Amino acid sequence: MPMPRFAHLSDTHIGAWREQQLRELNMKAFEEVMRRCIKVGVDFIIISGDLFDANIPELQTVKQAAEVMREVRDQGIRIYVTYGSHDYSASATSMIDVLNSAGLFQKVVEAESIGPESDEKLRLRFFKDSKTGVKLVGIYGRKNGLEKDYYEIIDRGHLENEPGFKIFVFHSVITELRPENLAYGETIPLSLMPKGFQYYAGGHVHKHLERYIDGYGHIAYPGPTFGATFTDLEDTALGEKRGFYIIDFDEEVKRISFEQIEVCSIVYKEFDADKKTARQVTESLKQFVGEVDCTDKVVLIKVKGRLGSGKPSDIPFDEIRRSLLDAGALVVRISHSSLTSEEITSLKVMGETRQEIENRLIEERLSGYDIDPTITDQKVRDIISKRLLGKAGISTAQRLLTVLKVEQKENESKDVFQSRVLRDVQKVMEIGDQ
Amino acid sequence: MGSEITVVGSVVMGSHGAILVRQRSGCSIELGDLLVIDNGDGSRHILQVYDLVYGSQLSQKNLELLSGMKLEGFTEDLGLIDPSLRNYVLVKVKSVANITSYGIRIPKTLPTFMSEVRAIKEEDLKFTKPPKPIFLGKVRSGSKTLNIDVFLDGDKMFRHHVLIPATTGRGKSNLVKVMLWSALGQAHFGILVLDPHDEYFGRHEKGLKDHPKAKGNLIYYSPTPPPGANTLIINLKSIEPSHFDGIVAFTQAQEEAVDAYYNRFGQEWIRQIIKGESIDTVSPKTITVLRRKLEYILGVYLDQTGKIQCRSGVFSDSAGQHTVRDIVSSLERGKIVVIDTSRLLDQAELLIGSIVANSIFRLYQQYKSEGTLEDKPVINIIIEEAPRVLGIDVLQRVGDNIYSIIAREGRKFKVGLTAITQLTSVIPREILANMNTKIILGNELESERKAIISSASQDLSTDDKNIASLDIGEAIVSSNFTKFAIPIQIPDFNELASIAQPQRKKEKTGFV
Numbered sequence: 033m034p035m036p037r038f039a040h041l042s043d044t045h046i047g048a049w050r051e052q053q054l055r056e057l058n059m060k061a062f063e064e065v066m067r068r069c070i071k072v073g074v075d076f077i078i079i080s081g082d083l084f085d086a087n088i089p090e091l092q093t094v095k096q097a098a099e100v101m102r103e104v105r106d107q108g109i110r111i112y113v114t115y116g117s118h119d120y121s122a123s124a125t126s127m128i129d130v131l132n133s134a135g136l137f138q139k140v141v142e143a144e145s146i147g148p149e150s151d152e153k154l155r156l157r158f159f160k161d162s163k164t165g166v167k168l169v170g171i172y173g174r175k176n177g178l179e180k181d182y183y184e185i186i187d188r189g190h191l192e193n194e195p196g197f198k199i200f201v202f203h204s205v206i207t208e209l210r211p212e213n214l215a216y217g218e219t220i221p222l223s224l225m226p227k228g229f230q231y232y233a234g235g236h237v238h239k240h241l242e243r244y245i246d247g248y249g250h251i252a253y254p255g256p257t258f259g260a261t262f263t264d265l266e267d268t269a270l271g272e273k274r275g276f277y278i279i280d281f282d283e284e285v286k287r288i289s290f291e292q293i294e295v296c297s298i299v300y301k302e303f304d305a306d307k308k309t310a311r312q313v314t315e316s317l318k319q320f321v322g323e324v325d326c327t328d329k330v331v332l333i334k335v336k337g338r339l340g341s342g343k344p345s346d347i348p349f350d351e352i353r354r355s356l357l358d359a360g361a362l363v364v365r366i367s368h369s370s371l372t373s374e375e376i377t378s379l380k381v382m383g384e385t386r387q388e389i390e391n392r393l394i395e396e397r398l399s400g401y402d403i404d405p406t407i408t409d410q411k412v413r414d415i416i417s418k419r420l421l422g423k424a425g426i427s428t429a430q431r432l433l434t435v436l437k438v439e440q441k442e443n444e445s446k447d448v449f450q451s452r453v454l455r456d457v458q459k460v461m462e463i464g465d466q
Numbered sequence: 467m468g469s470e471i472t473v474v475g476s477v478v479m480g481s482h483g484a485i486l487v488r489q490r491s492g493c494s495i496e497l498g499d500l501l502v503i504d505n506g507d508g509s510r511h512i513l514q515v516y517d518l519v520y521g522s523q524l525s526q527k528n529l530e531l532l533s534g535m536k537l538e539g540f541t542e543d544l545g546l547i548d549p550s551l552r553n554y555v556l557v558k559v560k561s562v563a564n565i566t567s568y569g570i571r572i573p574k575t576l577p578t579f580m581s582e583v584r585a586i587k588e589e590d591l592k593f594t595k596p597p598k599p600i601f602l603g604k605v606r607s608g609s610k611t612l613n614i615d616v617f618l619d620g621d622k623m624f625r626h627h628v629l630i631p632a633t634t635g636r637g638k639s640n641l642v643k644v645m646l647w648s649a650l651g652q653a654h655f656g657i658l659v660l661d662p663h664d665e666y667f668g669r670h671e672k673g674l675k676d677h678p679k680a681k682g683n684l685i686y687y688s689p690t691p692p693p694g695a696n697t698l699i700i701n702l703k704s705i706e707p708s709h710f711d712g713i714v715a716f717t718q719a720q721e722e723a724v725d726a727y728y729n730r731f732g733q734e735w736i737r738q739i740i741k742g743e744s745i746d747t748v749s750p751k752t753i754t755v756l757r758r759k760l761e762y763i764l765g766v767y768l769d770q771t772g773k774i775q776c777r778s779g780v781f782s783d784s785a786g787q788h789t790v791r792d793i794v795s796s797l798e799r800g801k802i803v804v805i806d807t808s809r810l811l812d813q814a815e816l817l818i819g820s821i822v823a824n825s826i827f828r829l830y831q832q833y834k835s836e837g838t839l840e841d842k843p844v845i846n847i848i849i850e851e852a853p854r855v856l857g858i859d860v861l862q863r864v865g866d867n868i869y870s871i872i873a874r875e876g877r878k879f880k881v882g883l884t885a886i887t888q889l890t891s892v893i894p895r896e897i898l899a900n901m902n903t904k905i906i907l908g909n910e911l912e913s914e915r916k917a918i919i920s921s922a923s924q925d926l927s928t929d930d931k932n933i934a935s936l937d938i939g940e941a942i943v944s945s946n947f948t949k950f951a952i953p954i955q956i957p958d959f960n961e962l963a964s965i966a967q968p969q970r971k972k973e974k975t976g977f978v
Contacts, residue, residue: 184694208699212787223691243784 035286036164039069040252041276042080042203042235045118045260046097047089053363054330059096060295061258065276066100068291070107072278075164077109079137080235081116081173081203085260087126088445089119094127101136110161111137114170116203116235140170140201146187153187158194166197173203173236177218180204184224191226197283200226203235209251211239222248230285238264239272242288250285252277257293262367265332269300296362299324300332305371310342317352327360336370344371394429398422419462431460474501475557475583482576484928485513487557487583488521491550495557496608498932498940498953500586503577509566510590511577514953515608516928517558524552559583560928562950565590570949588612597621598655601648602641602905603954606940611955620648622947623903624655624846626877628884631918632907637939638886639665641905642848643674643959646802650677650684656797656826656845660819663850664688664808667695672963674804685796687789688806689779698805699779699786700818702766703733709820712855712867714763714813720756723748737783740766740774763813778809780818794825800843816855816867823847823868823881830879845881847872852885857892873897891917903945908936924951 044062049055069077084094101111119126132139142157158167169191172179183204191200207219225232225248232251240255254276259265268274275292279285301320305313313335324331335347349366356364403416419428435456440449474495475487489495501513522529524546536544546552561573570593586607596619605614632638642659643666649655659666667686668675674684687698707724710716716724726748727735739757744750761767765777774783796803805822807815826845833839847869854860855869873883874897885901887893891913898921906922909915915933919926922944926933929951933942939958944951 188693207792208697208785208789210788212703221691221695222697223693223695241784245785246779 034073035280035282036075036166037073037278037280038164038166038199039065039072039074039077039276039278039291040080040231040233041065041077041254041257042233043082043116043238043254043256043260044079044258045082045085045256047093048085048260051363051365055093057295057330057362058258058260059093061274061293062097063100064293064295065257065291066104068293069109070104072291074109074278076161076166077104077111078168078199078201078233079111079113080170080201080233080254081114082118082235082260083113083116084119084127086446087119087121087128089127090445090447094131098131098136101131105136108163110163112140112159112161112168112170112201113137114139114141114201114203114235115172115174117173117175120172120174140168141172143171143182152185154182154185155187155190158198164197166199167194168199168201170201171203177204177220180218180220180224183220186224186226188226192228197281198229199231199233200229201233205236206234206251209237209241209243209253211237211241225251230281231279239267240275240277240290242277242290250279250288252279252288254290258295262332262365265298265330265365266300266334269298269332297329298332299326299329299361301334303333303335304337305335305339306337307340308337310339310344310346310373313339314347317347318355321352321355321359324356324359326356326364328362329360331356331361331364333364333366334370335366335368337372339371339373339375341374343373343375344368390433391426391430394426398425398429401425428460432457435460473582473584477503477577477579477581477583478556480558480576482573483560483925485559485561485576487513487559489555489557491554495555496610497935498606499608499610500562500591500605500612500953501557501559501583502586502590503581503583505577505581509564511561511573512563512565512586512590512950513559513577513583514562514932515557515559516932519556519558520553521556522553558928562924569594572949586612588614593617598652599648600624600645602645602943603939603941603956606953606955609937609940616943616952616954617648618903618943618945618947620652620655621844623945624657624884625844625880625882626902626946627873627882627900628846629852629890629898629901629904629921630884630886630907631888631890631904631909631914632886633888633909633911633914635938636907636909636936637941637956638907639663640939640959641907641941641956642666642884642886644956644962646674647677647959647962650674650802651679653679653683653800654843655802656800656843657802657848658793658797658819658822658826658845659802659804659848660807660815660850661804662807662810662812662815664806666804667806668963672960674802676963676966678966683801685793685801685803686806687793687803689809690806696789696792697779698789698818699782700789700821701786702736702764702774702781702783703787704790704821705736705781705817706821706824707735709817709824709868711820712861712864712870713816713820714759715864716756716759719749719752720759723752723756736760736764736766737774740768741772742768763811763817765811765814778814780810780814790821790825793822794829797822797826797845798829798842812854816869819847819849820868823872827868827872827876827879827881830881834879839880842880846884847881848884848886850886852883852887853889853892856885856887856894856897857889858894859892861894870897873900888914890914890921893917895921903943903947906933906936906942906944908938908940909933922951923948926951 046062048058115128119128131137138159140159143154145152146155147153156169158169160167171182205219207221210219227247230249234253237253238255242252244250256264257274259268273292275290278289278291280287303313303316353364353366403413407413473490474493475489478486478488480486495515497515499515503511535541564571564573591605591614595617598620599617600620600623602616605612605616630638649657667673669692674680686695688695689698691697707728726745727739730745731738739760764781766774766781769775776782793803833842855867861870872881876882904922906918915930923946924944939956941954941956942951943954
């Protein structure tokens with residue numbers, strides 16, 4: 033009889049990415065994981081948070097994910113999940129809850145508050161996998177590490193005294209295991225984790241790592257199966273492997289192997305623009321476009337540094353992007369958020385309140401702004417003059433700042449959020465129907 | 467103390483710094499007592515007793531004869547006429563402060579001859595509370611405690627180093643806990659505490675963890691942390707060859723080997739040495755010895771699968787990559803970081819301190835060069851058994867280390883040391899002179915008292931007996947930031963912690 037085994041994945045972030053191609057690649061990676069799980073004959077699968085990129089993702093994406101998970105379930109492989117910081121919902125109205133109710137998978141977080149208010153404890157419930165007898169218990173990940181409050185009052189004795197092969201499923205960064213160069217906000221100290229589990233199935237860290245810690249056991253973060261941010265893809269291009277873990281076990285963990293998932297090739301190129309002219313940077317980019325083999329590849333470009341002359345807007349990023357797409361690239365992403373210019377001088381302003389400082393900054397910036405002489409359309413010139421110059425400009429900028437500061441509401445999808453912000457911006461700019 | 471003025475003596479003779487007061491009969495003046503002379507113009511002299519001797523109107527021979535007659539039974543009712551007039555106690559005092567309407571001044575005049583001397587009252591000493599006060603205790607007059615709080619300006623005190631000299635059992639740890647308790651409430655100072663006895667956090671008893679602001683301002687690292695505290699795991703990559711400077715004695719060949727490995731492998735240098743990776747330019751014998759040395763100090767070894775393990779769990783080649791950065795960041799945000807080093811070898815403890823101290827010192831040097839240092843909180847590193855790193859023999863044998871560098875140069879960069887020691891005499895005078903606050907506890911060793919007295923901020927040349935007679939919890943604060951050496955009674959930390967307002971229980975967490 034073969035040794036029982038399970039798969040552990042996390043941070044699939046289904047539904048992430050604006051670009052259709054990247055969304056599809058992400059889904060492809062997820063499908064590949066699920067199929068490989070069937071192929072290698074795992075007994076169950078753990079998804080330790082951020083299965084979806086939002087608590088209510090786009091339905092088409094959910095449908096695709098649900099289909100592949102149903103294939104897995106039909107093979108008798110159960111899936112156990114916990115919320116991550118992205119797909120968490122305080123009101124249990126996340127897509128995770130919907131699919132949990134539909135029986136597609138089992139959410140392994142259930143808790144009751146016990147003890148007096150002065151010494152409140154959180155007793156977590158174990159879920160037993162009927163096939164293997166493994167006991168799973170989990171805790172959510174929440175935005176900004178809010179789950180730390182839960183860890184502080186977990187009834188540790190209850191968890192630690194439970195016999196058998198136990199897995200703790202969580203979606204938090206353990207302070208002591210934070211990978212180098214990865215900045216996370218709130219982290220959970222190892223000492224808040226219950227001891228004595230055979231396996232700790234972690235999520236939230238976007239790099240795969242596995243450690244054995246005395247007194248605890250194997251703690252593993254598989255990292256994303258594809259990635260949900262430019263940085264993720266950049267890391268992938270720089271050698272970080274994406275995939276999931278397969279764990280063979282009997283009474284103890286016997287073997288942990290990392291199954292790599294590679295759904296596309298990624299080309300990453302960094303350009304240092306320090307002390308260069310905008311023209312020089314443009315030439316370097318064009319030279320790269322001419323030389324790179326980007327067919328069916330994701331191309332990531334990062335331009336950073338402080339230009340010696342010219343402005344970032346002088347570099348034809350759109351043109352570079354189009355050229356690469358024309359050359360066969362699947363997706364092109366150019367990051368130039370860390371590109372600055374000597375011509376963009378820093379301003380020092382004094383003010384007592386944030387509002388005052390903002391006003392002074394806007395005023396300073398607008399004082400040097402004039403209508404571009406190449407704009408000849410009188411209608412456009414009138415609009416700019418009426419809405420963007422002088423006091424009107426200051427007022428427009430302030431109102432723009434206000435509408436751009438709004439945050440996404442809970443349960444509001446990214447698309448709805450974007451449309452709402454866009455609508456508000458159009459109102460401010462008075463360009464709704466123009 | 468009551469408001470009634472009680473005359474306890476009268477000035478009879480002496481000189482500046484050595485005034486002789488005749489004690490009034492029925493009064494009992496103690497060593498260390500604070501006495502007062504009202505000058506008549508609203509100002510007053512504060513005197514401190516440093517010695518007590520007998521005085522008599524009778525000659526020594528007559529006294530001896532009188533005593534003999536009584537002892538040998540020559541007469542039954544032998545006595546003196548007006549004995550309280552003829553025999554008395556002479557009290558040696560020094561004027562420690564002159565209180566005027568302008569504040570406390572260093573005394574430069576003698577009190578009037580035959581002045582009446584009275585016991586001190588609480589209203590005689592009013593200290594202005596400094597801006598970032600560190601509470602040390604209450605003013606003590608002999609063995610009596612006055613209800614006058616003694617604070618030092620934490621910024622100045624911690625920046626300009628603190629020395630706490632005392633022999634065992636005189637209350638060093640209690641004092642440090644009291645100081646840290648005071649600092650914890652403020653978040654103005656970044657204090658690193660290397661705790662070889664795991665006694666400050668209060669894992670099983672009252673400790674800093676019981677402070678109402680401990681949750682926000684106290685960070686505790688231990689190889690075996692209680693729930694919620696941090697596990698002390700230092701990644702081997704955080705260790706640089708320079709961290710061993712002055713902590714571990716390497717031979718010339720070993721030093722060269724360390725440099726060669728660091729140059730070749732960078733942050734991986736220890737890992738490669740432990741794994742037995744060879745370098746052509748380094749002899750296998752040197753590597754073997756070096757490897758053994760590192761294995762011993764760090765407690766690391768290769769297991770059967772070829773993975774690096776650590777006996778104490780403190781050093782790792784895979785975890786703890788952010789630990790040093792986190793500690794430094796906490797210090798920079800004015801937190802108190804206590805590191806439980808009770809399970810480590812001396813050298814490993816000092817090495818951890820060295821890693822953190824180096825990082826924070828470099829960072830603060832950088833802040834100074836950028837001109838942003840003044841916005842940063844003062845950092846202080848508390849180290850027990852300071853001669854391990856500040857002792858003359860260590861500095862001569864192994865050379866300077868980060869602690870001695872901080873002791874000499876740290877104040878320029880807002881980084882100070884608090885050195886706790888039983889042996890002041892083995893610390894170089896140059897370093898002692900840099901320690902601008904000394905909180906002197908009882909010490910029965912004359913040689914140590916001499917070293918303390920000779921390096922104090924005020925003239926304590928007459929205080930040898932005072933220091934020798936200090937009981938548990940009694941201390942003298944000699945600091946560049948006080949006008950005179952203040953005798954204090956340090957409160958019992960357990961009592962201090964017991965009366966603290968408990969941390970308010972937050973609302974029910976509610977699992978949603």
